């Protein structure tokens with residue numbers, strides 16, 4: 151835990167939600183589970199906010215986002231809107247003195263992500279991005295095994311995030327439209343989660359990469375498509391590992407398959423978020439399937455076991471754990487280990503920019519680290535190698 155925040159320390163957090171779609175559902179359930187008052191909601195119209203108020207059990211629907219953000223009784227704003235709106239909404243919330251949970255991508259370009267991260271640090275507010283796959287206990291277990299040296303020196307990484315919800319040329323969504331989703335679709339949407347898990351588990355940074363983008367259909371629902379359906383990436387890390395990533399939103403039968411395999415000189419670890427209760431531990435002899443059980447896990451992983459073994463935890467449980475840690479940071483001013491902050495959203499923006507640059511221009515691209523001086527952070531985020 152690091153103590154670098156001033157806080158208003160509200161006794162019972164009053165949460166406000168911007169947006170009334172899928173993620174407003176998920177965020178509000180997690181906020182309720184963490185003991186918050188679901189105080190307010192605003193969306194693209196008062197009518198849609200009013201419908202969501204009734205559906206989600208929120209106390210008040212606001213006529214405008216500005217009314218919600220400027221309500222002095224609200225402690226935390228959850229930004230759950232289309233990508234291009236995130237930066238301005240998060241900025242408005244921080245300027246109104248709120249703590250912020252802003253959906254990914256934090257911003258659709260690096261410049262805005264740097265500015266937001268600097269603003270959050272200067273305001274001394276908790277500012278988090280839901281890279282929630284970090285909150286599966288078996289992801290924490292994988293991270294602990296790497297940290298403790300059980301995996302050995304990490305040699306290779308193989309990651310994929312595969313979905314099929316855009317498989318047909320008739321499938322469409324605001325994410326396809328770059329004026330709402332931003333210039334990168336598949337990578338910014340799900341590749342960012344995958345890279346976050348890779349860097350989180352390895353405690354290392356992707357230092358350079360080469361990428362190819364593909365768009366499966368030049369038109370969807372009669373409109374030209376400029377955003378990518380598929381991204382393949384080759385990369386190396388600061389610590390010397392090499393890896394590949396495959397990201398697709400057109401992979402038949404795959405719904406939300408984030409899979410990660412890390413091989414070190416002693417162990418291979420395999421995690422699949424559609425089977426999040428297990429971690430495969432491969433050894434030259436004596437491979438085993440580790441099943442989630444707090445008694446058998448590192449304390450950093452056991453901490454996220456909210457249910458007894460045999461009672462499966464899933465996506466919403468991971469989200470609940472994330473929000474619970476955000477609110478802990480809001481209440482105490484200390485940041486729980488592994489809480490994804492705006493710095494991590496900035497990191498995703500840098501990776502997305504490097505992928506886009508490589509796909510457009512060809513060749514290898516460096517991925518610059520987050521320099522503390524550009525974000526106003528008092529202490530640099532260190533990799534494991536740098537800490538040693």
Ligand SMILES: NC(=O)c1ccc[n+]([C@@H]2O[C@H](COP(=O)([O-])OP(=O)(O)OC[C@H]3O[C@@H](n4cnc5c(N)ncnc54)[C@H](O)[C@@H]3O)[C@@H](O)[C@H]2O)c1
Pocket residue numbers: 168169170171172173174192193194195198215230231232233235253254255280281282339
């Ligand atoms: N962290 C995760 O696991 C995860 C998962 C899914 C989506 N997301 C992110 O969450 C965000 C929202 O996705 P979703 O699936 O909920 O989308 P959605 O389309 O279901 O909902 C978006 C909502 O925002 C409202 N909205 C649109 N423009 C607005 C504006 N200018 N002001 C206020 N409200 C506005 C819409 O009316 C709608 O209610 C996206 O950025 C997405 O990348 C994150």
